[in-house]
Amino acid sequence: MGGIMSQFIALLGHYQAQLEQQYSGLLNQDIRRAIIDMLHCKQDESRYSQWHCGHCLHDQQHPASCGNRSCPQCLHQTTSNWLAKQTDKLLPVHYFMVTFTLPYQFRVLAQKHPKALYQLMFKVTSNLLKDFASREDKGSLGFTSVLHTHNRKRELHPHLHIVIPSGRYDASKKQWHKGDKRYLFNAFSLAKVWRGRMMEAINHHPQLTLPTNIPNKWVVDCRKVGVGLSSFQYLSRYLYRGVLPDKDIIHITDEEVTFRYKEGGTHLMKTRTLPVLKFLWLILQHVLPKGLQRVRDYGFLRGNAKRLRLQILLLLGVNVASKSPPNVMKRTSFICPCCQHIMQFMGMGRLSH
Known part of the structure; x- marks a missing residue:
């Protein structure tokens, strides 16, 4: 069996x-x-x-x-369930994706103390975005943060993708402030504050020590992504299906493994060949610590903020009575x-x- x-x-x-x-x-x-x-x-x-x-x-x-x-054999249903829930939360506004990346000098920390480092990434970025929003005094943000630990070549490359609807909700006035569909925050300002706050948080953490040769400039990417659904579909592909799908492992010998990946800049398919043991470690280093929640919702996108989202939808002129509940399966299903x-x-x- x-x-x-x-x-x-x-x-x-x-x-x-x-x-x-x-x-x-x-x-x-x-x-x-x-x-x-x-x-x-x-x-x-x-x-x-x-x-x-x-x-x-x-x-x-x-x-x-x-x-x-x-496990690459498990939790395929979890992926579609997450996407269904995120789709149910979509607002009829433009969306942005902000990506906060740690420089490669922090890979050693990610290997030795992954839980502590990744928790700090969530904490620092969420507070940073809330602070940037509060300066404009238009209400609070809602956003979803997703932790990725690898780049396309499957090397350790911790970064957070954060999907943010354009607009703010002012709870005191019960008003929705429409956002600019072309601009969220200045990426260079985000990167500067991201660097400073992350380094300070690591310095004050009992387990962590700052690495040497930290670059002066860090990378934050902030771009508009349309209506939001495509971003969640992109993120869902990496969430619960393992680091490398079997279909991308294209050749195996007693000594080596070859897999394919899509190059970021050119979108061309490339191959990478590694000794078997090095390949196994390349994938296993992305196993997440037990209890670490790799997807987190904030503000009016939190799971317990359904009533608040309905109020926002009404303010945006959406007929909430016509909304159907998300199609969520409790477990993997089988066809007779x-x-x-x-x-x-x-x-x-x-x-x-």
Whole structure:
């Protein structure tokens, strides 16, 4: 009953001992737990999920998934659920995406203390954006922050993508202030404050130490992205499907792995070939610490601000009565092989030996 194993997990199983020997000093508890989960995903013959078709009464068992968010075989339904929820929050305004990037000198910190560093990134950027908005005295922002840890070549490259609708809500006056669809904030000013505040936060953190040779200029990208849906679709592709899809691993030998990626500037497809162990570590270094929330909503986009969003939609002239609830599935669904209807999850089971 074991499921089909991804190429990455198959490599991981074959080279696990060598990986442990070469990278033992870098494999933290979270990475080791992810390795164990992935190697057992859909392979444990004794654990299964039970499904029933109410239309034709067909019963079926599927091997149990591990559910680890780093597993390339799991959580595809989580991606579509997140996109459905974000789509439900969309306002009929123009949107911006602001990207805050840490210089490469901070990669060592990201490897040694990922949770502390990533938490600071969320805290500093959210306070920074709120402060920039408060200067203009037009009300508060709503925004969604998403942590990415890699660049296109899959190297460690921590950055935050933050999607922000153009406009502010003034709670005291219950008014919506329309934003400029061409301009949010000055990117150079954001970058200057981002650098100063992040360095100060690291200096005051008991676990973290500033690296040497920190550049004077940091990069913040602030661009308009239209109505917002395309940005959430872009971000959703990277959220819950692993760092590298199996389809992009194009050649494997006993010594090397070749994968493809799209180059940022030219959008041309490129390939990268690495020794097997180096390739495995390249992907595993992006395993997130347990308990770290990599997607966070702020202001009127928070999960518990639904009533406030309805008020804003009314102010924007939207007929809220015609809005349908988001199509969110509670778990992965299966289609009945006999009649093509959606099957009902009946629970988890374990075979006795």
